[in-house]
Amino acid sequence: MNAPTSMGARPPHLLDFQDWTPERLKAILDNADTMLQVLDRPVKKVPALQGLTVCNAFFENSTRTRTSFELAARRMSADVLTFAAGASSVSKGESLRDTLEVLTSYKVDAYIVRHHAAGAAHLVARYSGKPVINAGDGRRAHPTQALLDAYTIRQEYGSLEGKKVAILGDVRHSRVARSNAELLPKLGAQVVLCGPATLLPPGLARMPGVTLTTDPKEAVRGAHAVMALRLQRERMSGGFLGSLQEYADTYQVNDTLLGEAESGAIVLHPGPMNRDLEISSDAADGPQSRILKQVENGQAIRMSVLYHLLVGRN
């Protein structure tokens, strides 16, 4: 795929969105339309990545993201090597670099990396020299999740331009929030991050197109999309919250709060959900919910990203 120069140089990796032009990002979203069509066919497979080996290198537990990437790669006809660190030499103290050198000797063509530490995907890119897709590194980034969120919103409204997206919850520890705050403004949307002050790092307000508030009504007012983030229960022991009940009463995405949003605003959640904590069942299952749609779109987005990074690369 030889893209026109107006899209900028093709970044070798998808680690975050720093090196990605809006045009390239839009191309990934456009391409996902085609991938969705593939997924609707009786035979859900194209030969685009035939002969290539993609390594699903998961140094942190994940079922949904790993499965989604694995299916995406297989549907592009890639061979998939799944590496789960829990059952590997990493648990015996092997360094990330040593692990990568072993995997590279298996002639892997690309890595999909999930790791508990921010920046680990960057290290994999440095050590492996192969294209790397960040499938979530610590609190830093989860770019394919943000792309599928953007895609889901675009599906609804046709464009991200001028749309307001409210993201509520544990922003401090959320790679999903960070990646969305980086991506959505590049595509023309404005992002409001909202949560208790202890979970809302003030420095994020420096990001272009991003504002912060601790007031959920203010965050949601006029929003076209409202995203609830998963509240990790261990945050309680960290002293970030008075109680889960206090959190739910204040920040839960529910029908009352959605009343402040644009009429018909869609509801998103990166999953897995704590029902009736950060999101009410009514909101999660209601007509405005696009949560299952996000999962379906995720596969198409990941196929599109793999295509974009690997097809036509020498």
Place this chain on the structure above:
Amino acid sequence: MITITNIKRVGSEKTESVTIEGGLIKGWNIPEEGQVIDGQGGTVAPALIELHAHLREPGQTEKEDLSSGLAAAAAGGYGTVVSMPNTSPVVDDPAIVRSLIEKANSLGFARLRPAAALTKGQKGEELAELTYLKEAGAAMFTDDGRTNENARTLRLGLETAGSLGMVISVHAEDASLRADGVMNEGPVSEALGLPGNPAAAEAARVARDIEIVAGLHAQGVPARLHIQHLSTARALDLVRAAKAQGLPVTCEVCPHHLTLTDEALRSFDAIFKVAPPLRTQADADHLLEGLRDGSVDCLATDHAPHTRAEKERDLLDAPSGIAYIELAFPLMYTRFGETLGLDRILDLMTAAPARVMGWTEPTLDAGAKADLVVLDLTTERPVNPAEFRSKAKFTPWAGETLKGWPVLTVVDGRVAYQR
């Protein structure tokens, strides 16, 4: 007997020679005797003194040992090194202090003055046997990275050490405020999604420790507190205020906190992970000003070797520390030779640490201890980690061109390093 010819004393353009006998400086420009060493036109100064190095022996010798660490120190121009006690086992037993000194003496590199733990096992609970540790040769007491969470134990330690005429040095960082922070808390940590360590963690602890000293001082109790590796502007301001009140508080700053900032972490390279963390340029500038105006007492490296595999881990899992005792002087001289001046840099690395410890200030006069370094202040060469004597053969400054390299280090009248 050794005579070093073709050298210049700091501040002089005159080429001279110095003769050494019995571990002392016998005299200047006297007829050559014994072994003659060409000083290659270098500048001679008293050997450098390091108050804060991790030599990892006993127990962690895969990172460093006395031989590699003291050879590295000698190559860096150091004649004396105070080693930290956070080894395995911890240096909290007089027998360990004695065995370290004996072994170091047999090696013939830099002289070792081990620091001993302030508390048993560095657990912060019960004071170690400070009297016995001093008798065994301990240079100071510190729980270093364990951060003295128990303020009462620190106070008791200051009283005891003060009565022994000894310094307690502290890693001033409030562990509860630091929490899981792995880098400076601020816009960079937030952008990178890495847990931050706020400047307040250092300043709050410095304030607490100064208050403890002030309380003792008011009661006439002699207590000397040395604050290790100051990294923030606010903490330095607290030290300044304490000094203005005449409190016996000293502090050190590390060259890495002057030359690197938290921006370096954007590489996600754990080589830049240190404790306390790299701060902002404003902090670095403030610390430099402190070196200039005298509110920072001395320089120390916090030489902290680790294995390469450990430093190739991700930023959450990798250990903290940079090992660069071989580079400290060339780094300081190259970066700050013009702003601080050679004399001030040398003072901060020789006489100033001696003053902090209450040791005799080193000189080059006849009769003084023959601990000296010859520095080549002009030849520029790149930093090549493969040449390091330290086992930690990696550095943030690899490839950087520096000048001011030591060419000869003499310790106790013996050649400890010669390039």
